Amino acid sequence: MQSSTPSPITNDLIDSLPPQDRVFFLADCETIDLAFGEVITEPGGRILHVFFPLDGFISLIASLGDSERLEVAMVGSEGMYGMPLTLGLDESPMRALVQGAGPALRMPAAVFGRHLEQCPALQALLKRYLYVLMHQLSRVAACTHFHQVEARLARWLLMTQDRAHSDQLHLTHEFLATMLGVRRAGITLAAMALQARGLIRYYRGDITVLDRASLIEASCGCYAADRSLYRRVITEEGVTEGG
Known part of the structure; x- marks a missing residue:
């Protein structure tokens, strides 16, 4: 660092x-x-x-x-x-x-x-962000248990793309398996399925998001729910309180 x-x-x-x-x-x-x-x-x-x-x-x-x-x-x-x-x-x-x-x-x-002690606006903002994190943690627990690997992988790629600000991602199957808590073979099958549908291109750890709109459709509803909650709790509330 x-x-x-x-x-x-x-x-x-x-x-x-x-x-x-x-x-x-x-x-x-x-x-x-x-x-x-x-x-x-x-x-x-x-x-x-x-x-x-x-x-x-x-x-x-x-x-x-x-x-x-x-x-x-x-x-x-x-x-x-x-x-x-x-x-x-x-x-x-x-x-x-x-x-x-x-x-x-x-x-x-x-x-x-x-x-934090001296800024009430910062306190209020981070309380709302803590709520967003709590929601994310609880949804990950449910998502891991109930949703198929392919939909979870699509969600995870979208979350990564949002934060990388790029369509190009470098992610090995071993790393993805660790992040999603599944066997490497499960990631391989899920990635192959998304690639066969033309949503991503995967080669030796390099993933390119080809069709973001369709990848959103392929993901579980958790991705859209997370984004909606963030907009409502952070973005919209922040505009209201901050002027």
Whole structure:
């Protein structure tokens, strides 16, 4: 993780703050580069910084053992990493793994705590974002149990595309299997099915989204539900409260 040159602010949470609060908040942030595969914290580890991705994104992974892992949430330019700090806790319950390299804004935990105490708008915004994360966690649990692998893979590719801001994704079958909590063979069959329908092109870990609209139709309803909830709770409420 290295410091980076300033980048245009594209984090939706920060952009939802009232202008004056946003200026004060950004003054205490530094722009860094998230490196692919970097582990920010392990389960039980101390959260030293909060991160607001601009173009990179972070996977939150629940672990039951060395080989039993499942991605339960994804944080990109729509959100932040470090939410336990808003509850007065500095311990991470999950593994935080950089899944997409790119710039992010970073703030020390102690400084973030002071902003949280002094800025009611930030408190209100992050309470709403916490609700969105709770919804995402609960839906992942249900989705993993009830929905077919092909539909779940379509949903996961769409979520990744949104945060990568690109149609080009580099994702191996082994990595996808870990993220979705299924066998590699299941990912292979699901990817082949999506490719046969002309929705994606897959070759040696490189995935290209060819038909986003049809990929949305192929995904389970969880993808549309997540986006709808975010718009209602964060975007629309933020406009109402922030003016």
